[in-house]
Amino acid sequence: xxxxxxxxxxxxxxxxxxxxEEAEPRFLGGHALCAGCxxxxxxxxxxxxxxxxxxxxxxTGCLEVATTxxxxxxxxxPWLHVAFENAAAVMSGIEAADRALRRRGGAYTxxxxxxxxxxxxxxxxxxxxQSLSGALDRGHRFLYVxxxxxxxxxxxxxxxxxxxxxxxTATTPVGQAHSGSPRGRKDLTAIxxxxxxxxxxxxxxxxxxxxxxxxRRAVQMGGSAFLNVLTPCxxxxxxxxxxxxxVVREAVETxxxxxxxxxxxxxxxxxxxxxxxxxxxxxxxxxxxRHLGPDEKAAIQDTVDRDWHRLMDRVEADRRFFDRDDxxxxxxxxxxxxxxSPL
Amino acid sequence: xxxQEQQEVQQEGCRTSRPSPDARLVTGxxxxxxxxxxIDPDVMAVYPITPxxxxxxxxxxxxxxxxxxxxxxxxxxxxxxxxxxxxxxLAGARTVTATASQGLAYMIEVLxxxxxxxxxxxxxxxxxxxxxxxxxxxxxxxxxxxxxxxAVILIAExxxxxYDLTVIATRLxxxxxxxxxxxxxxxxxxxxxxxxxxxxLDDALVRGFVGEYHVPYPLLDPGRPxxxxxxxxxxxxxxxKAQEEAATRQAGGRFLTLAGDYARVSGRELSAVExxxxxxxxxxxxxxGSVVGTMKDAVDRLRARGLxxxxxxxxxxRPFPEDALRKEIxxxxxxxxxDRALSPGSWPPxxxxxxxxxxxxxxxxxxxxxxxRDLSVEAVMTVVEGREDLPANAAxxxxxxxxxx
Numbered sequence: 001x002x003x004x005x006x007x008x009x010x011x012x013x014x015x016x017x018x019x020x021e022e023a024e025p026r027f028l029g030g031h032a033l034c035a036g037c038x039x040x041x042x043x044x045x046x047x048x049x050x051x052x053x054x055x056x057x058x059x060t061g062c063l064e065v066a067t068t069x070x071x072x073x074x075x076x077x078p079w080l081h082v083a084f085e086n087a088a089a090v091m092s093g094i095e096a097a098d099r100a101l102r103r104r105g106g107a108y109t110x111x112x113x114x115x116x117x118x119x120x121x122x123x124x125x126x127x128x129x130q131s132l133s134g135a136l137d138r139g140h141r142f143l144y145v146x147x148x149x150x151x152x153x154x155x156x157x158x159x160x161x162x163x164x165x166x167x168x169t170a171t172t173p174v175g176q177a178h179s180g181s182p183r184g185r186k187d188l189t190a191i192x193x194x195x196x197x198x199x200x201x202x203x204x205x206x207x208x209x210x211x212x213x214x215x216r217r218a219v220q221m222g223g224s225a226f227l228n229v230l231t232p233c234x235x236x237x238x239x240x241x242x243x244x245x246x247v248v249r250e251a252v253e254t255x256x257x258x259x260x261x262x263x264x265x266x267x268x269x270x271x272x273x274x275x276x277x278x279x280x281x282x283x284x285x286x287x288x289x290r291h292l293g294p295d296e297k298a299a300i301q302d303t304v305d306r307d308w309h310r311l312m313d314r315v316e317a318d319r320r321f322f323d324r325d326d327x328x329x330x331x332x333x334x335x336x337x338x339x340x341s342p343l
Numbered sequence: 344x345x346x347q348e349q350q351e352v353q354q355e356g357c358r359t360s361r362p363s364p365d366a367r368l369v370t371g372x373x374x375x376x377x378x379x380x381x382i383d384p385d386v387m388a389v390y391p392i393t394p395x396x397x398x399x400x401x402x403x404x405x406x407x408x409x410x411x412x413x414x415x416x417x418x419x420x421x422x423x424x425x426x427x428x429x430x431x432x433l434a435g436a437r438t439v440t441a442t443a444s445q446g447l448a449y450m451i452e453v454l455x456x457x458x459x460x461x462x463x464x465x466x467x468x469x470x471x472x473x474x475x476x477x478x479x480x481x482x483x484x485x486x487x488x489x490x491x492x493x494a495v496i497l498i499a500e501x502x503x504x505x506y507d508l509t510v511i512a513t514r515l516x517x518x519x520x521x522x523x524x525x526x527x528x529x530x531x532x533x534x535x536x537x538x539x540x541x542x543x544l545d546d547a548l549v550r551g552f553v554g555e556y557h558v559p560y561p562l563l564d565p566g567r568p569x570x571x572x573x574x575x576x577x578x579x580x581x582x583x584k585a586q587e588e589a590a591t592r593q594a595g596g597r598f599l600t601l602a603g604d605y606a607r608v609s610g611r612e613l614s615a616v617e618x619x620x621x622x623x624x625x626x627x628x629x630x631x632g633s634v635v636g637t638m639k640d641a642v643d644r645l646r647a648r649g650l651x652x653x654x655x656x657x658x659x660x661r662p663f664p665e666d667a668l669r670k671e672i673x674x675x676x677x678x679x680x681x682d683r684a685l686s687p688g689s690w691p692p693x694x695x696x697x698x699x700x701x702x703x704x705x706x707x708x709x710x711x712x713x714x715x716r717d718l719s720v721e722a723v724m725t726v727v728e729g730r731e732d733l734p735a736n737a738a739x740x741x742x743x744x745x746x747x748x
Contacts, residue, residue, distance in 0.1 A: 055563065070573040070576065070579045075570050082572055083426070089424075089430070096427065098434065100413070104412055109565060134423050
């Protein structure tokens, strides 16, 4: 058990993040991301929760395309994009370069920067999974943030390995023979956690204090860290721009998107919906699920229940680990945390 | 070693022009690994593939023995290896890699981007046939995949040339007028695995020659944040590609200069185009790689029979050294261009390059040695003696039933 685990970590308050952004802007407005897109809120929360220098690598996707249209850029930190599937490998090289220069006495900064990768679900669950796995296996010190909006949105809403069951996309359209995605998402967070890295977590674009704390915990743990952040997409999901936060809230309250963290292999729920709501509440908020009939909705509820209970079994098994008095004094994580957005 | 010390060593090398006196018997792979040890890069990112693997195995031993400062990244694929190389090179660290065949094929997507990002690094290539069918032996099909990537492509005839070119390539890649990946190819097994006498230079000479690594906007410098790899629309894409192309072209002139510097340090001249007994030749064999050695033997024996024949070797394939080529070719000479690669449905790649530059010469195209098939001295002699029968309207596939010879 690392000594890090006994040190408390607190989220950065919204006010503190705003002050941080004021003092040291890292991600600027004027980019071309859609109104109602959750990505910029996630990026700003991540970058404003980190102290000291940051270097960013971005996989191809909405964030990259909409923020770096040459010759303009929204980034005020060193930023590199190479391709779609290799962001974690690119960051591996940067992190190794920092170690090499540090050893030779040629480093550019007194303290090593925090290395942050941003990738969408397509670039992370699917085409970038190998390079992510390799980087985690080698144990590079970096934070990989997947902004998971549940499909290939940049190319026009095609199904990815993160697309929920039943969801209509451009490649799982609604027709006479088939309607929507026949399969649910793969459990990428568990796949990542199986690499035995210090920290992996699921967060959301609804509880930004939770996201902030997880970013800070991830960085504080050192080594490889991964955050899977459910991020709303008005175009791809079918809701009006101002509803994004509320839609993600339903994903959390129904248990479709559980908020939890995996610290040195131990699972812990960080928010417990009480009572957990029917998944209908989430499905009803978006046009991508409008075609679903009662049987299909029931099948989705079954998979949500199954996945929830399996997660709870893991959480229960690890509860004793977290009940020790000397670890994780972060905050009110014993018992139910107040959900919802502090915004 | 401080920068000043390195400069002194560099100047000392220039003054004395003394290579290490003793040649060592090493393979091409070992020679390149030795060059890389002397260069002592900050980062090496690699993935194993035959016949390049002895390079990274030898280098891994240098790392294990503490003889280099390098961060050795054992990647999970060539695609990721080159991706890490690009990240590291742009971060501000001198970076190298090595690959072959399918590995280079897998890297190609990233290689194009690396050139566009102007990421400087050296890539050793143990040139090998491409699948399918799967084959591990010498062939130039793999480097031909990199032909239009923007990277500089150098090709060695011998182990010593692979060593020399690796050292020169370090400076060439990082030259402010170039800032591009440089591939240094040697023939798989024929050169990578066969031991030859190689005159290795002193460590300090090589360190002094390559000097310090520098990129203008290192990503690890947060004081000067830059956005690299931005999204480019039609208004900016073409101008950016034109700049990149200009850099590749400039690599030709910079190679001449750097090879001159290297000659002063090593006593060895390495031009982009090298000729052997072509002055009065009626027939000139044009080729790249280890086969040139075979051709030189054939030329000597043919000349003993009274045939006026010579060899023109290209050490540089990108940028294509067209001025040097034209300078070495006289009107009326018959050019026999030997390719170790195909371009199905068209003429093979080296032939196309040569034919496009030549006026007043007849050219014949010959494809040989695919997948490691040997080309003997006798076979070269047979081609030259039977040159009148070579078809002008198609490439001859040497040693293939239905081929011209």
